[in-house]
Amino acid sequence: MLNPLAQELNDTLHGTVAGELLSDLGKRIFFPRGIISQGGEAKQFGKVANATIGTTIIDGKPASLPSVQKYAPELSSGELVAYAPTAGIPDLRAKWKELMLKKNPGLAGKSTSNPVVVPGLTAGISYLSDLFVDSEHPLLAANPSWDNYSLIVETRRGGELHTFNMFHNGGFDINSFKTALAIEAKSGSVRVLLNFPQNPSGYSPTNAEAKQIVQAVKEIAEKGTKVIVWDDDAYFGLNYESDIYPQSLFAEFADLHENVLAVKIDGPTKEDFVWGFRCGFLTFAGKSLTAEQYLALEKKLMGLIRSSVSCSSTPSQSISLKAFSDSKIEAEKKVFRDVLEGRYKKVRAFVDSHKSSVLEPLPFNSGYFMSFKTKCDAEALRQKILHEKQIGTISIDSSTLRVAFSSVEADKIDEVYSAIYETAEQFKTEN
Template sequence: MLNPLAQELNTTLKNTTPGELLSDLGLRVFFPKGIIAQGAEAKKFGKVANATIGTTLTEGKPAILEAVHKYAPELSAGELVAYAPTAGLPYLRALWKDLIYKKNPGLKGKEISTPVVVPGLTAGISYLADLFIDETKPLLSPNPSWDNYSLIIETRRNSQLHTFNLFANDGFDLESFKTAVEKEAETGFVRVLLNFPQNPSGYSPTNAEAAQIVRIIRSVAEKGAKVLVWDDDAYFGLNYENDIYPQSLFAEFADLHENVLAVKIDGPTKEDFVWGFRTGFLTFGGKGLTGEHYEALEKKLMGLIRSSVSCSSTPSQSIALRAFADPAIDIQKKNFRKILEDRYLEVKKFTSSHTSKNLEALPFNSGYFMSFRTKVDAEQLRQKILHEKQIGTVAIDAKTLRVAFSSLEKEQIETVYSAIYECAENM
C-alpha cells in the first residue's frame, strides 16, 4: 500500500505526462515529514532554540575544528560543515536556474522547475532511472554511449537499454534515431537519453540535425506517445565548430508538446572544471506543467536523495556559489576552453591527414573526447597501446576505442596518436 504522502504527490501528477511516466519506485517515493522537514520548520519558527538537527552548535553556529577551517579560512563554518538542504542551497539553485536561462535563450518565456542539487551528474542519472525506469520501462540511448548508462539502467534498475546507431555518413544517424523512437512509441511511451557533446564520441548535432531530432520527438508526441527526454549536458558549451546547435536541446523540448517531459542533467563538473566537486543539477520542463507539478517532482527527487545520500556536499555548493559571483570566472573559463579547443584542432589535423586499415575516426566536433571505430578488437588494441607504448586509452566496446584529448598536452598529441595508429596497423 502506498504511503499517503506518495499518494498525495501521485494525485498532484495525475493526468500529466510525468505522472504517467513514473516507474514503480517513482510511484512509491515521497519526501517524508521527518527530521529534515521538521528541522526546516523549526529553523523558520524556532526562535528560542532549535533542537532538531544533529549538528554541534556553539554560539549559534556550527562547530568547526581549526584543523579543518584553516584550509578554507574564507568560508564560514556554515559554508563548510553545516548540512545543506536536501534539494541544495536555495541561492545556488536559484542562481543555476538563472544561468540556464542565460545560456539557453530559446527558453525565454518558458516555465521550468527550480534545479535540484544532486551529488554529481551520475547520481542525477541514477535518480532519474529510479523515478522513471523499471523492468517494464526501457531507456533508448545511442550506440556507442557511456558505459555507466548500462550499469545504471540494466544492472541497478534491471531494465533494458535499447539503442540506435549514432552515426551515418559522417553525421548523426537521423534515420536510425527515427526508426528507434517510432518503435518505442508503439508501446505508448518513449524514454530517450541524448548526451551532447557526446561521451565517448565528442559529437554534437549540427543546427539542421538538431531541428530534425526535435521534429522526430514532436511527431510521436503528436500521435499520442508520452515522451521523456533526458538531456545529459555534462559537457555543455564545449563546441569547437560553427555549425553546431548552440544551446541544450532542453531549450526545445521543455515546451515542445503536452506529451513531452524534458529533464536537463547538468552542473559545474565539466562546464566549470570542478570534476571532484560532485555537484550536479536536475531540472524539469514540460508544456502545461504548473509550479505544483514541478514541486511534486521535486519532492519525489528529494525522497530519493534523502534515502540515499541525505544531501549533497555543502563545501562544494558554497564554493560554487561564490565562484559564480566572481566577475573573473568567465574569462578564466574561456582560457581553459581555448586550451581544449587547441587540443581538439591538433587531433583533428592528425586524424584528417592519417589513414589506417584498422581505424576510422568517428565524427567529433566538441567536448573532451574522440573515438575510433576499430576493425580489430578494441580491448586487444587498448592492451597493446598500454603495454607497448605506455599510453592509456579506453575500450568502450569491442569496436570503439576512446581517446580523451582533454587530458593530453597539445605537444603530446602527435606522439600519442602516432602510437595508436602504429599499434592498430601492427594487429
C-alpha cells in the same frame, strides 16, 4: 499500499505526462515529513532553540575544527561543515537557473522547475532511472554511449537499455533515431537520453540535425505517445566548430508538446572545470505543467536524495555559488576552453591527415573526447597500446576505442596518436 504522501504527489501529477511516465519506484517515492522536514520548520519557528538536527552548535554556529577551517578560510563554518538542504542551497539553485537561462536564451518565457542539486551528474542519471525506468519501461540511448548508462539502467535498476545507431555518413543517424523512437512508441511511452557533446564520440548535432531530432520527438508525441527526453549536458558549451546547435536541446523540448517531459542533467563538473566537486543539477520542463506539479517532481526527487545520500556536499555548493558570482569566472573559463579547442584542432589535423585500415575516427566536433571505430578487438588494442606504448585509452565496447584529448598536453598529441595508429596496424599484421 502506497504511503499517503506518495499518493498525494501522484494525485498532483495525475493526468500529466510526468505522472504517466513514472516507474514503479517513481510512484512509491516521496519526501517524508521526518527529521529534515521538521528541522526546516524549526529553523523558521524555533526561536528559543533548535533541537532537531544532529550537528554541534557553539555560539550559534556549526562547530568547525580549526584544523579543518584553516584550509577554507573564506568560508564560514556554516558554508563549510553544516548540512545543506536536501534539494541544495537555495541561492545556488536560483543562481544556476539564472545561468541556465542566460546560456539558453531559447528558454525565455518557458516554465521550468527549480534546479535540484544532486551529488554529481551520475547521481542525477541514477535518480532519473529510479523515477522513470523499470523492468517494463526501457531507456533509449545512442550506440556507442557512456558505459555507465548500462550499469545504472540494467544492473542497478533491472531495466533495459535500448539503442539507436549514432552515426551515418559522417553525421547523426536521424533515420536510426526515428526508427528506434517508433519501435519504443508501440508501448505507449518513450524514455530517451540524448548526450551532447557526446561521450564517447565528442559529437554535437549541427543546427539542421538538432531541428530534425526535435521534429522526430514532436511527431511521435503528436500521435499520443508520452515521451521523456533526458538531456545529459555534462559537456555543455565545449563546441569547436561553427555549425553546431549552440544551446541545450532542453530549450527546444521544454514546451514542445503536452506529451513531452524534458529534464536537463547538468552542472559545473566539466563546464566549470571542478570534476571532483560532485555537484550537479536536475531541472524539469513540460508544456502546461504547473508550479505545484513541478514541486511534486522535486519532492519525489528529494525523497530519492534523502534515501540515498541525504544531501549533497556543502563545501562544493558554497564554493560554486561564490565562484558563479565572481566577475572573472567567464574570462578564466575561456582560457581553459581555448586550451581544449587547441588540442581538438591538433587531433583533428592529425586524424584528417592519417589513414588506417584498422581505425575509423567517429565524427567529433566538441567536448573532451574522440573515438575510433576499430576493425579489431578494441580491448586487445587498448591493452597493446598501454603495455607497449605506455599510453592509456578506453575500450568502450568491442569496437570502440575512446581517447580523451582533454587530458593530453598539446605537445604530446602527435606522439600519442602516432602510437595509436602504429599499434593498430601492428595488431592487424599480428592477427
